[in-house]
Amino acid sequence: MTQINLVRMSDIDSQLDLSSGVYNPRGNTAYGAGGEKVGSIYDALVDPQSGAIQYLIVDVGGWFSSKHVLVPVGQVRFAEDGAYFDTLTKDQVRGLSEYHEGQTYAHESQLADERVLRAADVDEATYRQQAFQTPETLKLLEERLVVNKERFVTGSVEVGKRVETHEEQVNVDLDREEVVIERRVVTDPQPVVGAVLGAATEAVRVDLEAERADVSKQAYVTEEVSIGKREVTETQSFTETVGKEVLEVNKTGDVKLGDDTDTLKR
Secondary structure, rough: OOOOOOHHHHHHHHHHOHHHHHOOOOOOEOOOOOOOOOEEEEEEEEEEOOOEEEEEEEEEEOOOOOOEEEHHHHHHHEEOOOEEEEOOHHHHOOOOOEOOOOOOOOHHHHHHHHHOOOOOOHHHHHHHHHHOOOOOOOOOOOOOOOOOOOOOOOOOOHHHHHHHOOOOOOOOOOOEEOOOOOOOOOOOOOOOOOOOOOOOOOOOOOOOOOOOOOOOOOOOOOOOOOOOOOOHHHHHOOOOOOOOOOOOEEEEEEOOOOOOOOOOOO
């Protein structure tokens, strides 16, 4: 074993093309045997030339403390929900040598950690061969609908007023004067001294008065209109075709798949 001459992944982010297959595990939750949470992936030590991960820097501290340890990448199984150390217990991971930023991973520390990590039935040569094998991962992609909303003007409402006319009839009682002529027969006629028929013409003039209507118009407030806006929500359905990648395993010859092969069918 030689001393490690690696760099932190976070120090060379700008040089790595994460879209070309370089896996970024930082921030993932770390689980031990049985799915027990052991900490989180703080960073990784990588080959500065290829970007290949050699060690994961795992934070195994508690609520108020921080302790970083190095776990060879060959010990991990990456999954969508985190990084799994299926053969390591929580105590094993926490029992590794503490790693400080910028330090050289000393040969003595490597040997001590190897004794913790290596299973009793695995020899040194096999362990060291497997310790830095990057797990092969095949990521299956799935399309999902993403909905963005934008506001736009659907129309305008202009509120004004106009004059609408109709005919209306009003009945008014009007008074007027009329002539009343009463005639009565004199039952005991008396002679009129000196009267000569036709000698004089007498006429009585009577002026008659009457009421007439003076019709005018007056405006009254009969209704008040308030104008504003309110927002209402309606649900609309949109249909779109999406696709997803599914695992396809083709076997040639007499090949047996391991018991842990995931053969999900949907």
